[in-house]
Amino acid sequence: NSGATDAKNLRVKLVLLGDSGVGKSCIVLRFVRGQFDPTSKVTIGASFLSQTIALQDSTTVKFEIWDTAGQERYAALAPLYYRGASVAVVVYDITSPESFQKAQYWVKELQKHGSPDMVMALVGNKADLLENREVSDQDGMEYAEKNRMFFIETSAKTADNINQLFEEIAKRLPRPAS
Ligand code: GDP
Numbered sequence: 001n002s003g004a005t006d007a008k009n010l011r012v013k014l015v016l017l018g019d020s021g022v023g024k025s026c027i028v029l030r031f032v033r034g035q036f037d038p039t040s041k042v043t044i045g046a047s048f049l050s051q052t053i054a055l056q057d058s059t060t061v062k063f064e065i066w067d068t069a070g071q072e073r074y075a076a077l078a079p080l081y082y083r084g085a086s087v088a089v090v091v092y093d094i095t096s097p098e099s100f101q102k103a104q105y106w107v108k109e110l111q112k113h114g115s116p117d118m119v120m121a122l123v124g125n126k127a128d129l130l131e132n133r134e135v136s137d138q139d140g141m142e143y144a145e146k147n148r149m150f151f152i153e154t155s156a157k158t159a160d161n162i163n164q165l166f167e168e169i170a171k172r173l174p175r176p177a178s
């Protein structure tokens with residue numbers, strides 16, 4: 001389901017999951033438009049954006065990004081977005097242990113109902129707020145490792161590790177035989 005146009009040009013459906021307010025929409029906006037809007041609006045339902053990146057080996061990857069709303073009342077809709085997705089990015093806020101708990105809930109959901117060959121990333125966002133950190137990078141890393149996920153800490157505000165997140169995902173995608 002990693003929809004490939006050919007071996008050199010991949011097209012992938014990516015879904016972002018995580019508690020409301022962790023910065024999912026800001027991560028997408030930073031990646032797609034290179035911007036940070038501190039007044040970003042709460043996502044209703046889900047929104048869609050796409051962005052293509054070129055890798056060193058001249059492969060291109062077009063990410064079709066579904067940015068979901070984190071609110072409980074939309075939780076029942078989540079399977080519509082992660083079903084058929086080849087990549088899931090689960091986001092928490094490093095200043096919020098509750099959001100880390102919520103991230104673990106999403107990982108379990110994906111393990112139960114997602115596609116078994118899904119590439120999964122765990123993202124600790126708001127890494128610029130170091131003085132307010134309440135989830136250690138060690139905890140994030142260990143959880144990710146146990147669940148065979150790629151782990152990274154990002155800041156949508158400063159752009160730290162945002163491109164790296166998507167590049168690392170791209171490298172981990174299963175490649176169609178050429
Ligand atoms: P979402 O509900 O997960 O989509 O979260 P948003 O992207 O709407 O962001 C929620 C709030 O967190 C907004 O006020 C953002 O300005 C703020 N925010 C998002 N990313 C960062 C970040 O990396 N650092 C800081 N300091 N604030 C952020």
Ligand code: MG
Binds near residue numbers: 024025026043
């Ligand atoms: Mg949002």
